Every structure is written in structure tokens, then in C-alpha cells.
Amino acid sequence: MKRKDKVFRFFSGLVSMILGTSMVLSVLILINNTSDNLNDVNAKSGSEIKFKRNKQKTQNIVQRPKPKPKPKKSKSRPPTPLLGLNSQLSGVDLGLPEFSMTNLNDLENDLLGSGNGLVMTDDTVDSTPRAVFQQPAMYPVRARARGIQGYVLFSLLIGITGEIEQVKIIESTPEGVFDEAASQSIQAWKFEPAQYKGLPVKTWVKQKIRFDLS
Structure with missing residues (x-):
């Protein structure tokens, strides 16, 4: 009877040890897979970021500068019409003696005959x-x-x-x-x-x- 108990305990301990070892290995494998997945995700995200940055640089290089808007031509105002001299001088008394063609002829004769x-x-x-x-x-x-x-x-x-x-x-x-x-x-x-x-x-x-x- 005592011998059977010893054998039972031995197998029970062996099974417990195997199960414990299996659980430990399972946990290690799970952790390892999780870290690999995280590394893959980081690698993918890094490549995507680089690709986006490169794509943004390419777009910046290809994009042409927008042409400057042409300045609007200001419409020149028409010159202010000048008032006629006749209208301005018509009412002004200059105080000068009036000249006629007779006066001019007399002046010409004086010049010609004066030598x-x-x-x-x-x-x-x-x-x-x-x-x-x-x-x-x-x-x-x-x-x-x-x-x-x-x-x-x-x-x-x-x-x-x-x-x-x-x-x-x-x-x-x-x-x-x-x-x-x-x-x-x-x-x-x-x-x-x-x-x-x-x-x-x-x-x-x-x-x-x-x-x-x-």
C-alpha cells in the first residue's frame, strides 16, 4: 500500500512538472510572438511614415509656384478741360490802347521811312x-x-x-x-x-x- 502511494506521488509530481514547464514555455512563446508582431507593426508604420514623407517631398518638388496676379491697370482720368482764354480774358481790362490795322500800317511806314x-x-x-x-x-x-x-x-x-x-x-x-x-x-x-x-x-x-x- 505504501508503495502504491509513492508511485502515485511520483507520477503526480512528474505530471505537475510537465504541465508547469509547458505553461512556462507557452507563456514564453506567446510573449515572443507578441513582440514579433509589435516589431512588424513598427516596421510597417516606419516605412509608411518614410513613404509619406518622401511622397510629400516629391509633391513639393513637382508643384509649380502659383503665378503672381497681374496688377490691375488703373484707369487714367481724362484731363480736365481748360477754359478758353477768350472766356477768361473777355472781362479783364488790361489797360492797353487798342490796336487796329491802321495803327500797324502807320508803324510799318514809320519803320520803313525812318532809315x-x-x-x-x-x-x-x-x-x-x-x-x-x-x-x-x-x-x-x-x-x-x-x-x-x-x-x-x-x-x-x-x-x-x-x-x-x-x-x-x-x-x-x-x-x-x-x-x-x-x-x-x-x-x-x-x-x-x-x-x-x-x-x-x-x-x-x-x-x-x-x-x-x-
């Missing part, structure tokens, strides 16, 4: 100066002996009394041969002055003196 330096040309006057006395030119002896002929062209300023005020040689042929003889002759000429609107005026005219042997 204060007004000079005209032969193409602007009503009548050009006319020579009333011409001193014959002396033919140079050497030019006559050599059979040389030619002319001298002058520009003359005729005064309001018909006298020659200025003499300019503008052309001579042959040059320098007849200049002196022609100048001495032209200085003695007398003219009737040019007329403009019925009044004598100073006028520039051209006069040519020829030297011919014929």
Missing part, C-alpha cells in the same frame, strides 16, 4: 534801285595790250537817298585783273533808291561791270 537799319533785297522790294549816273571804267593798260577781256560782279548796298553805302566784289574774271578799275568806277555811280509800299528803303543789289575790247 534805322532796315535792309531789304532786290527780290523783296516793289521796285529795284536804278542807276541814274554811271562813271565809265578805265581799261587797264596791260590788259588792253594783251587783249584780255573780263568782268567784275559787285554786291552793292544802296541807301534810301540812292548813295552806295557798301561795295563787295563777289566774282571777277580774270581774277584780280579788273578789280581796281571797276571799284573806282562803281564808287562814282548814282542810283535811284528801291521802293517798298511807296517808301525808299535800303536794298542789296548786284551790279556787273564788263571790260570789252570790241
Whole structure:
């Protein structure tokens, strides 16, 4: 009887030990599987986060900047119309004497007849100066002996009394041969002055003196 009790106790202890060991192993295996699952979840979540971050960076790179809005053109206001000078000056008394065409004509006549330096040309006057006395030119002896002929062209300023005020040689042929003889002759000429609107005026005219042997 005692022997049976010992055998029963031995097997009971062995079974308890096996069951305890199995439970411990089961708990260890369960803990290990749980940690593996957690690692997988962390790995997946980490990869997803990285992927999302990379995707966000890619979107930031590809996305183009929005164009700036064009500034609105401000409509320019039309210029304020200016009042006519006539309307502004119509009621203003400047205290100046009134001028008429008669006054202007009188002023023009005063200027023309005063001989204060007004000079005209032969193409602007009503009548050009006319020579009333011409001193014959002396033919140079050497030019006559050599059979040389030619002319001298002058520009003359005729005064309001018909006298020659200025003499300019503008052309001579042959040059320098007849200049002196022609100048001495032209200085003695007398003219009737040019007329403009019925009044004598100073006028520039051209006069040519020829030297011919014929």
C-alpha cells in the first residue's frame, strides 16, 4: 500500500512538472510572438511614415509656384478741360490802347521811312534801285595790250537817298585783273533808291561791270 502511494506521488509530481514547464514555455512563446508582431507593426508604420514623407517631398518638388496676379491697370482720368482764354480774358481790362490795322500800317511806314537799319533785297522790294549816273571804267593798260577781256560782279548796298553805302566784289574774271578799275568806277555811280509800299528803303543789289575790247 505504501508503495502504491509513492508511485502515485511520483507520477503526480512528474505530471505537475510537465504541465508547469509547458505553461512556462507557452507563456514564453506567446510573449515572443507578441513582440514579433509589435516589431512588424513598427516596421510597417516606419516605412509608411518614410513613404509619406518622401511622397510629400516629391509633391513639393513637382508643384509649380502659383503665378503672381497681374496688377490691375488703373484707369487714367481724362484731363480736365481748360477754359478758353477768350472766356477768361473777355472781362479783364488790361489797360492797353487798342490796336487796329491802321495803327500797324502807320508803324510799318514809320519803320520803313525812318532809315534805322532796315535792309531789304532786290527780290523783296516793289521796285529795284536804278542807276541814274554811271562813271565809265578805265581799261587797264596791260590788259588792253594783251587783249584780255573780263568782268567784275559787285554786291552793292544802296541807301534810301540812292548813295552806295557798301561795295563787295563777289566774282571777277580774270581774277584780280579788273578789280581796281571797276571799284573806282562803281564808287562814282548814282542810283535811284528801291521802293517798298511807296517808301525808299535800303536794298542789296548786284551790279556787273564788263571790260570789252570790241
